[in-house]
Amino acid sequence: MKTDLPVARIMHTGLLSCAPDTPLCEAASRMAERRCSSMLVMRGSQVVGIWTEHDSLFVDFADPEAVRRPIDQVMSHPVASIHQATPVGEAALRFSAERRRHLLVVDDAGTPRGILSQTDMALNQGLEPYLRLREVGSAMRRRPLLLPGELTLNEAAEHMRHSGCDAAVVVCRDQPLGILTERDLVRFVARHPDATAIGELASRPLLTVRVEAPLIHARDLLIDRRVRHLGVLDDQDEVVGLLGFQDLLAGAEHYYLEDLREALEQRDQALAQSREHLQLAERVIDASLEGIIITDALGRIEFVNPAFTHMTGYSLEEAAGRTPAMLSSGRHDDDFYRDMWRTLQDHGYWRGEIWNRRKSGQLYLELLTITAIRNDPGEVTHYAALFTDITHIRENEEQVRRLAYYDPLTRLPNRRLLEDRLDLAIRHAHRHQQRLAVVFLDLDHFKQVNDALGHAVGDELLVKVSQRLRGHLREDDTLARQGGDEFIVLINAVEEVDDVTRVARRLVESVSAPFEVGGQVFRVGCSLGISLYPDDGEEVEVLVRQADAAMYRAKQEGRNTYRLFRAEMHRQDHHWLELETALRNTAETGEGLEVNYQPLFDRDSGILQGAEALLRWHHPAFGQVSPVDFIPLAERSGLILPLGARLMRLVAGQLRDWLAEGLAPPRVAVNLSARQFWQSDLVAQVRTLHADYGLPRGQVGFELTESILLDKQQQAIHTLEALREMDCRIAIDDFGTGYSSLSYLQDLPVTTLKIDRSFIQGLGESLGSAAIVAAVTGLAKELGLEVVAEGVETEAQREALARYHVNLIQGFLTGRPVTAEGFAERYLAAEIPTG
DSSP states (O other): OOTTSBGGGTSBOOOOEEOTTSBHHHHHHHHHHHTOSEEEEEETTEEEEEEEGGGGGGSOTTSGGGGGSBGGGTOBOSOOEEETTSBHHHHHHHHHHHTOSEEEEEOTTOOEEEEEEHHHHHHHSOOHHHHHHSBGGGTSBSSOOEEETTSBHHHHHHHHHHHTOSEEEEEOTTSOOEEEEHHHHHHHHHSOOTTOBHHHHSBSSOOEEETTSBHHHHHHHHHHTTOSEEEEEOTTSOEEEEEEHHHHHHHHHHHHHHHHHHHHHHHHHHHHHHHHHHHHHHHHHHHOSSEEEEEETTOOEEEEOHHHHHHHOOOHHHHTTSOGGGGBOSOSOHHHHHHHHHHHHHHSEEEEEEEEEOTTSOEEEEEEEEEEEEOTTSOEEEEEEEEEEOHHHHHHHHHHHHHHHBOTTTOOBOHHHHHHHHHHHHHHHHHTTOEEEEEEEEEETHHHHHHHHOHHHHHHHHHHHHHHHHTTSOTTSEEEEEETTEEEEEEEEEOSHHHHHHHHHHHHHHHHSOEEETTEEEOOEEEEEEEEETTSOSSHHHHHHHHHHHHHHHHHTTSSSEEESSHHHHHHHHHHHHHHHHHHHHHHHOTTEEEEEEEEEETTTOOEEEEEEEEEEEETTTEEEOHHHHHHHHHHHTTHHHHHHHHHHHHHHHHHHHHHTTOOOOEEEEEOOHHHHTOTTHHHHHHHHHHHTTOOTTSEEEEEEHHHHHTTHHHHHHHHHHHHHTTOOEEEEEETSSOOOHHHHTTSOOOEEEEOHHHHHTTTTOHHHHHHHHHHHHHHHHHTOEEEEOOOOSHHHHHHHTTSOOOEEOSTTTOOOBOHHHHIIIIISSOOOOO
């Protein structure tokens, strides 16, 4: 148990307070909302009293006016306090001796700093060892208070008060067991339930745990389910007890004393054997073949063994009083030693290889282990270092490895090492269902260089080529020399074919640049062949052979280029390359881009409530390009940012024109990609957009997918709050199709959920779709969010949606995406139909 921990480390710092004249029901409402167990009553900066969950047992629930009394008439005072530096163990004794549940934590000046509760003690006293070894039955209350569901709330509170119980099990005929706790009573003080029987007020179901279950399981269940009590069941599923945080703390104190007594007995036995062990340790140290150094806390050497003297040349007399820096080789920079000591301070030990220097000046490599030696309070008093000279071992290992696995000229992996890595990469790709690529590279006209300038120049050229190629690859990719002027590149974790072809183009460009060798400048090119796993093969030899064949086709078709093994894949890659080039030009000029608008209508009234802006692209050569094709391409190529910025300007310009024409356009939503949303200046862009085009606040809103927000919720909150301050509406698009985390909805300031079209289209056909729509709309209603049904195409779907909390409808039934002119003509210039 962490008895020496100061209470300031575990207290609750968010103090909940109110004025003395605050009605009790209002104070209780704030406590229930914050899930806080106490309320400080303050007059100015002075604490005059406290009202806790336990005090709710003394409220006369039979009198509706009792909950409206000023809190200073029912509070407890004076308030017991404790200094913030008080050890947790001492606080536990005060809780037990004074039979309190809360203590006010103050500083030296008596200023309140926090509240300490018994629950805080149970959660932060380091009880895990005790909880793992004991069963629930050893700590539970064996006689739980059972109350019939017919009792009134006032009668139930009276029973709990007289029995000294902070919770009671509620038993009702034909209903599962429930529970009534002091926290529940606080809620009832906040919202008086009149004469309702406790059977209707109890929390259900009663969470239970088996009597033989480990206490750690019960503790975790209390925390995970955010409850304070569990019912305890025996073999016949009968409730035989209750278990709460207070019971965990009370049981731990008893067993802690037993563990302490046992530890003291073991210490006495250890002391009795220490002299014998000390003598044995001295003999072992002297006989050890490893060098041993012992320093004080400041690093001054106090002892070295004979092996240290043998390996370094320094005797004990020469080393005593100096620091191990006397052995420094000069090969390691200051960052190396800072990292070493940081690790030593954080973890208490450091192990690694380090170069040092003997007294004679000779360098040697040692395997060194440093361990911090601490006294009983945990302070470092000494450091012990053990080391072994491994210079010859590493030299031999490195030589063998170089000869076996590396090309002696370029120092690149040879074919043997490449095959090992490729085999391992194939297994990894198979396990994770990924692609990988093998690129076979052959220099063009290399034989002419050898014949004209000699093999020495040719060798130097190969070294320079290898250096350039390595500079264009990732760290986890492998560049190997196949032999002669042939190289092979292994590219791991390939998502799209164009990821590989981009690398291929970079490699071709790098080798095509001029080389200067032996005072002469000349150019060589290279031809590349690419094979993909598993598309072109699943074995090492097959992938290399297919890449080789593709390389020969590149030579036959003009050299200094690349080819994919499968011709149809190469044609497809060429198409995407041309499409990317065209999209890049369009992103710069804006030519061919157009915005369509799809209306959103109120489900019940049919009134136009908004529109979604959809980018369309028409190219002279490719015709009308589907967003399914060019949006992912823009994401992969990095063009999504200029395209997204252009879309927002097009939308803002159109809204300005409509306003100038005297029309009243609705709010328009723009889809944001992850890259757009995480721009540091996104909020500034939106603010400037509204100002430059003279748009009303919030005229442009945004739609995001769930995946954008899940990984970095806290960072997303700041951006979303800034957008909401400008009255921008924020919608979660395609809700339900991703990793729909219900927890983030209560934290993020979004306004709207858009149910994915797949669930709307499944209404009437799939029970699963109906259940999901019901769950999402019910959740949104409770959270105060608007709901948009996407993809509504039939009257049957609209009628089915009448059963759910759906505000807006979007789909072909009410309106297809149309041009700005069509949108204005249909929805802005004429009265909107309600059908």
